[in-house]
Amino acid sequence: MKYDVILAGVGGQGVLSVxxxxxxxxxxxxxxxxxxxxxxxxQRGGAVQAHLRLSDRRIVSDLIxxxxxxxxxxxxPIECLRYLEYLQPDGVLITSCDPVKNIPNYPDPEGIYxxxxxxxxxxxxxxxxxAQGAGSARSTxxxxxxxxxxxxPVEEKHLLAAMEELFSGKGGKVVQVNRKAxxxxxxxxxxxx
Amino acid sequence: xxxxxxxxxxxxxxxAIDAGISAAYAYPGTPSSExxxxxxACAPRYGxxxxxxxxxxxxxxxxxxxxxxxxxxxxxxxxxxGLNVAADPFINSALLAxxxxxxxxxxxxxxxxxxxxxxxSRFYADFARIICLEPRTQEEVYTMTREAFDLSETYHxxxxxxxxxxxxxxxxxxxxxxxxxQNPVNKSTEKAGWMLLPATAxxxxxxxxxxxxxxxxxxxxxxxxxxxxxxxxTDFGVITAGLGWNYYMENRDELPVKPSHLHISAxxxxxxKIRQLAEHVERIVVIEEGFSFVxxxxxxxxxxxxxxxxxxxxxxxxxxxxxxxxxxxxxxLEPKKGIDGSGAExxxxxxxxxxxxxxxxxxxxxxxxxxxxxxxxVTSDIGCYTLGYLPPYQAIETxxxxxxxxxxxxxxxxxxxxxxxxxxxxxxxxxxxxTPLVDAVASGANMTLLILxxxxxxxxxxxxxxxxSSRLEKLVHGLGVDPDHVKLIVPLKKHTEENARIIRGxxxxxxxxxxxxxxxxxxTLKQRKKxxxxx
Numbered sequence: 022m023k024y025d026v027i028l029a030g031v032g033g034q035g036v037l038s039v040x041x042x043x044x045x046x047x048x049x050x051x052x053x054x055x056x057x058x059x060x061x062x063x064q065r066g067g068a069v070q071a072h073l074r075l076s077d078r079r080i081v082s083d084l085i086x087x088x089x090x091x092x093x094x095x096x097x098p099i100e101c102l103r104y105l106e107y108l109q110p111d112g113v114l115i116t117s118c119d120p121v122k123n124i125p126n127y128p129d130p131e132g133i134y135x136x137x138x139x140x141x142x143x144x145x146x147x148x149x150x151x152a153q154g155a156g157s158a159r160s161t162x163x164x165x166x167x168x169x170x171x172x173x174p175v176e177e178k179h180l181l182a183a184m185e186e187l188f189s190g191k192g193g194k195v196v197q198v199n200r201k202a203x204x205x206x207x208x209x210x211x212x213x214x
Numbered sequence: 215x216x217x218x219x220x221x222x223x224x225x226x227x228x229x230a231i232d233a234g235i236s237a238a239y240a241y242p243g244t245p246s247s248e249x250x251x252x253x254x255a256c257a258p259r260y261g262x263x264x265x266x267x268x269x270x271x272x273x274x275x276x277x278x279x280x281x282x283x284x285x286x287x288x289x290x291x292x293x294x295x296g297l298n299v300a301a302d303p304f305i306n307s308a309l310l311a312x313x314x315x316x317x318x319x320x321x322x323x324x325x326x327x328x329x330x331x332x333x334x335s336r337f338y339a340d341f342a343r344i345i346c347l348e349p350r351t352q353e354e355v356y357t358m359t360r361e362a363f364d365l366s367e368t369y370h371x372x373x374x375x376x377x378x379x380x381x382x383x384x385x386x387x388x389x390x391x392x393x394x395x396q397n398p399v400n401k402s403t404e405k406a407g408w409m410l411l412p413a414t415a416x417x418x419x420x421x422x423x424x425x426x427x428x429x430x431x432x433x434x435x436x437x438x439x440x441x442x443x444x445x446x447x448t449d450f451g452v453i454t455a456g457l458g459w460n461y462y463m464e465n466r467d468e469l470p471v472k473p474s475h476l477h478i479s480a481x482x483x484x485x486x487k488i489r490q491l492a493e494h495v496e497r498i499v500v501i502e503e504g505f506s507f508v509x510x511x512x513x514x515x516x517x518x519x520x521x522x523x524x525x526x527x528x529x530x531x532x533x534x535x536x537x538x539x540x541x542x543x544x545x546x547l548e549p550k551k552g553i554d555g556s557g558a559e560x561x562x563x564x565x566x567x568x569x570x571x572x573x574x575x576x577x578x579x580x581x582x583x584x585x586x587x588x589x590x591x592v593t594s595d596i597g598c599y600t601l602g603y604l605p606p607y608q609a610i611e612t613x614x615x616x617x618x619x620x621x622x623x624x625x626x627x628x629x630x631x632x633x634x635x636x637x638x639x640x641x642x643x644x645x646x647x648x649t650p651l652v653d654a655v656a657s658g659a660n661m662t663l664l665i666l667x668x669x670x671x672x673x674x675x676x677x678x679x680x681x682x683s684s685r686l687e688k689l690v691h692g693l694g695v696d697p698d699h700v701k702l703i704v705p706l707k708k709h710t711e712e713n714a715r716i717i718r719g720x721x722x723x724x725x726x727x728x729x730x731x732x733x734x735x736x737x738t739l740k741q742r743k744k745x746x747x748x749x
Contacts, residue, residue, distance in 0.1 A: 032565065044385060048219055057384040058221075059327065065598060065673075067565030082464040083384040083457070086538035088552035102560050106552035126561045140553065190748065 023076040024174050025085045027104045030096030031121045032069050035162035038187070039094065040071040042166050045183035047075045047175045057083040066123055068100055075174065094169045096162060097121050098133045098145070105140075114140055115168050115210065117148035117161065144168060144210055151205040160202035167206025177207070220388045222381040223248035225352040226291070226319050229359030231256060233315070234394040236286035237264040239274035241645065242674035243293030244328035245382040246321035250291060251675065263396070269680045270616070270645040271296035275303045275318070282316040283408060285400030287363050291319040294333050299616065299646065301338070304372065308342040309418040311407025312370045314397050315363035321377040324504050325535040328673070330596070330615065332533070334504035339374045339481060343422055345429050346374040346481040347438065350459045352386040354479070358438070360391070365432070369425060378503050380457055380535065430482050438480040441487045443494055447471045450523075451495035453478065453488070455508050457536060458501035464538040468547055478508060488512070492520050499544050500524035503536050566601055572733035573599045575705035575713075576666050577607040579731075580637070582714035583721060590633050591626050593619040595647070597639035598673045599666050610637055617646025620663060624654040627661040633721045634661045640686060641671040641679045648693065654726050655694040662721050663728045665690075666705075668735035676738035683732055690728050699727040706733065
């Protein structure tokens with residue numbers, strides 16, 4: 022078994038936190054993990070991506086090849102479209118529908134949503150609203166981890182434990198909000214399955 | 215053995231800790247910064263060692279040599295272009311009687327994710343005639359770093375561990391081992407081994423050259439350079455180096471037969487193993503991350519006995535990183551096609567200055583101040599503020615290397631150009647901007663220096679600068695700049711017009727002026743407040 026995920030978003034959206042939670046959860050469930058990140062200049066409000074590879078066998082490459090990803094998980098709707106050629110024909114694309122309009126030529130979101138819906142398997146998640154409902158806009162990325170959990174080959178308990186481990190330093194309230202955000206994301210993804 | 219999930223950079227730091235370092239020095243630079251960050255985060259947990267940022271890579275390297283001289287183990291880490299700055303002590307230290315293990319970790323950035331060029335540090339190791347190890351997995355980063363310290367003490371040379379971006383910034387499980395105790399303080403007794411006077415240096419150089427045979431013996435027998443021959447298949451063989459191995463192995467199962475394969479991760483190059491491979495095949499395919507270091511050596515000048523394919527003949531891209539996809543063609547594999555992404559136009563999203571960044575207000579003021587001048591020259595430097603080249607600011611025109619803005623403005627001014635303005639960040643100024651400012655003062659150059667002081671090394675993640683902001687102004691005074699022409703401004707929107715007036719006044723001043731624009735980086739400020747809240 023192998024499961025490759027391309028994570029996408031805009032610098033500052035918490036893409037690396039998403040990668041860290043899933044990677045730790047997968048590791049604790051006994052899988053091999055490789056996770057490639059982008060640091061440095063690109064993090065300043067630019068397009069960022071991370072490659073996350075899970076497998077029950079040895080993983081040799083940090084990068085995912087084209088037509089190989091089982092999932093694209095994106096914090097931003099146009100960002101997911103940059104990496105379509107990496108998605109397998111039967112791969113799933115999960116994205117937040119909330120645009121980050123920090124560029125002057127941002128396209129009409131309706132056209133983007135249409136393009137996303139036209140894909141064989143895609144899920145648009147109202148991540149910002151769900152995060153607000155959970156108690157903090159800052160938990161948006163954990164909504165997306167929850168949404169992804171409906172597909173990932175990692176048991177929910179491992180993902181939740183990883184989230185707690187990684188956020189425990191930020192206090193009990195943050196952990197609680199993130200748990201709620203996770204659940205909200207998961208419920209939404211499951212309801213549209 | 216404990217299992218840890220570590221970035222390549224963190225695995226390197228952990229390897230150094232477990233090898234028993236007493237000290238580590240570095241200057242931040244992507245993709246190497248997380249080595250020192252991890253050492254500093256771990257220091258309280260894993261024992262008593264020094265882990266410090268330095269003014270620049272040269273001062274870091276020199277401190278490391280001092281640690282080695284008194285017999286203790288030391289790590290010095292930097293990015294590839296940082297090694298240009300540290301090249302003087304690095305190359306020369308290969309001649310010294312290295313005593314406590316000295317390991318240089320250098321992280322190259324093929325693809326220039328966050329760099330000015332994609333130079334390959336293996337050339338530096340070769341230039342200095344030392345051993346270089348090049349791990350391909352995080353696990354190897356850990357074990358090779360430990361081994362590098364042993365090699366350094368065995369052969370009395372600095373040993374390089376070369377990383378590239380993808381291994382530095384990729385996380386995997388690492389099995390760590392038993393920690394070795396630190397060396398006691400034990401000063402080297404090699405009296406002439408640390409003295410590069412011509413007479414002693416000649417002797418030390420001859421010794422280094424005569425040691426090359428031993429380094430080669432090590433490389434030939436090292437399991438890191440593994441040759442697997444397939445006697446049945448002679449069409450082609452493969453040499454991989456660095457992450458080339460990873461991308462080759464990702465695709466190898468699709469090949470109809472398994473070709474003969476040599477992986478090189480310990481240098482000097484194992485020439486006998488390469489010759490052995492060449493005897494078995496008609497063509498050698500070279501897949502290496504970085505420049506065509508191995509490939510060019512194989513090509514040489516005279517016609518080679520076997521055909522060599524790689525970057526030089528265009529079978530692999532000559533720029534950027536290798537990927538699982540771009541190595542397929544050279545192996546005779548068809549490209550993989552994913553979902554067609556064309557159709558919808560997706561605009562590029564370049565990195566940009568954060569909302570609320572002080573540089574935004576500094577650039578607004580600078581652009582206003584310079585509006586009346588045409589032509590004008592604004593040289594600049596390396597940091598977040600280099601993004602000021604892009605719209606909407608388009609405020610700066612040059613970026614060469616750390617500190618170059620100051621020297622370039624001085625040169626342009628002395629060539630008769632006015633106005634010549636240099637823009638540099640505080641950390642970059644402390645790294646390499648001080649000496650050219652001394653030059654400018656000495657020559658009375660008619661230039662203006664704008665120091666964007668955000669009290670941090672922002673681009674690489676907000677590391678502390680070596681001098682606090684309160685001392686920066688005193689430093690500039692001390693360099694001999696006329697105190698009447700050292701101005702402090704606060705880059706806030708409400709001050710833009712006033713700031714523009716001050717900058718313009720200093721541009722009009724005949725001679726060296728320095729303006730310090732002082733306001734905290736908002737990211738670093740946020741991090742600091744978060745930390746304080748937790749505490």
